Amino acid sequence: MENAKLALLGGEKSVSRSLADVSAKVVPQKAYKTIETMLDNGQISEAPIVKEFEKKFASYIGADYGLCVVNGTTSIQAGLFAVGVQPGDEVIVPSFTFWATVGPVVANGAIPVFADVDEDTHNLSAASVEKLVTEKTKAILLVHVWGNPCDMDAIMAVAKKHNLKVVEDCSHAHGATYKGKKVGSIGDVGCFSMQGSKVLAAGEGGILVTSKKEYYDRAVALGHYERCRLLGEDSPYAQYSLTGYGYKHRINPLAAAVADANLDRLDEMNAIRSKNARRFEELLADIPFIKFQKEPEGADKVFAYHYAQYVPESFGGVKLGTLLYALAKEGVSCGSCGYGRLHYAPLYNKEGPFGQEFPFNLKGYPNGNVRKLPNTERLGQTVFMAAPRFETATEADLQEYAAAYHKVAANMEALLAYEKEQAEATTIANNGRSINYVKV
């Protein structure tokens, strides 16, 4: 079977079932019933389910407070505001992430400073962070990429040493743990996207968690004017119930109902995804050109997305695009990676049409943000989505996926010949998104 003809060259494809066959439905049945009742009652703007869900999720994460917002991007904006990031402050961020981690830094008038990641974990490296600390640094904004917890002991030690706040972007990592604690409960604030592709999906939605009342109060004041009066007399933010701070971040309660139903099955689904993903990695262990993402010691990741690093030197220099195209033709749901380029983005590097408030126009800021980030750039070139979430996959599906990889691995010469003739077919599209399935 392994030396059989590639599907790319007219052979039979290895994988018989589709992406939909191996994935669970995004919206659980329970949500349908709840939403029907809410629609009946006209609860389409405010509803008790929002606060119920906030309480349930905060307790699940191990934090005292939860606050729903319109999306994950906003949860980060609110998280930075909550810990007191001010215009002109520097916030250390990775470039190996979706733009929405970094965008809110600029939206808060602060300056993103890009640090490098660890090549094995794909996550922000504490050593790289520490080198970039200046007297203007206010916070570290980290991401648990693809669901893999950062090495939190090392990051928290840097934060403590330099008196920095830590905001966790947990958009991929609902339920992941580090040394027994859920991510989102270790730094000062945890921020979660609940966009439709996330393991805790609302549709569009986000949630912020924290155990510090002051941070919760600030996040409430930023985007929930109607809740300021509930903050208690001793809160300096209670007086803003007429206006809030100027934003409106209220989640659509129908989306909160979807998230609530998904939370009920999150642990069970995470366990299924992990079991299948780890089995898949085991089946591919003998393929020398694939390096799966490593967990730091003490971490238990969730498989929100299953990315790996391609090592072309171990496969005759076959281009990543060729590999992905061949795998996709075999029926593998795989994709390219859009991360690792933010530090070159115009938004963070030059004065543009946005006006004087733009943080890089502030006096004293070195013009431009480009700094070589060798690991980030290498990962940006070589990381790819190796498999979908295996949620309803059987052992037979996993065996077929593994057979596809082994067949491709056994056909290096044929791939090299193919890419010489068909250069166009093997170039990959990178659009900065978290998911870019190869279309065949």
Ligand SMILES: Cc1ncc(COP(=O)(O)O)c(C=O)c1O
């Ligand atoms: C790492 C990361 N951060 C932030 C976000 C932003 O979340 P949202 O799309 O809900 O605004 C996303 C996903 O979209 C993400 O993948």
